[in-house]
Amino acid sequence: MPKLKPATQAARREHILDAAELCFARNGFHRTTMQDICREAAISPGALYVYFSSKEDLIAGLVERDRAEFAQRFAAVADGSDFLGALSELGNHYFNEQPVHRRTLCLEIALESTRNERVGEIYRAVDREVSQSFETLFAKLADEGRIAPDLDIPTVAKVFSLIGDGLFTRRVVEPELDMEPIIAGALNLVGKLLNVVPPDQVQASSKNAPSDVAAPSSQPAKAKRT
Incomplete structure (x- = not known):
């Protein structure tokens, strides 16, 4: 053959x-x-x-496929100048555009990760990667003076993930839910969590900084990721 x-x-x-x-x-x-x-x-x-x-191999394949798709979509958030707008587009994809069965499957895998050791390893590895992606992004934005959260960056990233997890779960158990105003409200909450610095203030800070020294971050030292 x-x-x-x-x-x-x-x-x-x-x-x-x-x-x-x-x-x-x-x-x-x-x-x-x-x-x-x-x-x-x-x-x-x-x-x-x-x-x-095995079915575990299939789960691994599905999770890897989703991870690769997320990495591609996340690049638009990390590289864009309007990160809140990019976050809105990302949320719209996962909460509205994604097929219902894919959202249901994500919740099914999460539940199975609590019972099946191999599925748990697969799920937690990807979950850590996604969380680390946002933590790295928030640290970068803080260093650039574009956000100034009161909490340290790892905690900000964890709270952000919990907000996303809650929205995702609610979308699965209540599929007819109108997510548009909820996504808008969640973004408003995330903006306050990050304490987004207005673009004109960021630009002014950059112009006032000495030419041979990088503009200081408005992020407190405790909020920087180690």
Whole structure:
């Protein structure tokens, strides 16, 4: 039998992950069998096991796919000048545009991480990476004088994550919820948490700084990440 081209292999792998995603979201991790996923993907068990040897492997593949997508979307937040606007777009994607079954699956994986050691390791590793991404971003903004939170940066990042987790969970359990005003309210709260410095004040601070010395951050020393 001829070997499949890498592009064909990648497409089949994605197709299997799509099927697993639907099955896990619909029936839960424990009630879903490998046979269920084969039926959803319309493939034989042999074809499935070429790519994934267990349901845990499938979860790992799904989590990695989501992590890669998040990293790409987060880059727009980290590189943009209007980070609150970029955060709004990020929130709109995950709370509104993302398919319902994907949000349900995220909650299912989070719950399974409390019962399954391997799933827990996978979930917590990605969760740490996401949290670290925001912590690094907030530290950068503080160093640039664009935010001046009263709390230290690690605590700010943790509170921010908890706000996001709460919104996400509420969206899953109440799928008909109108998220637009809630996202706007959450961003207002995040703005106060970060204590965003108006752009004109940031620019004025930069102009007044000595040319051979970087403009001092308005962030208290205790808020800088170590």
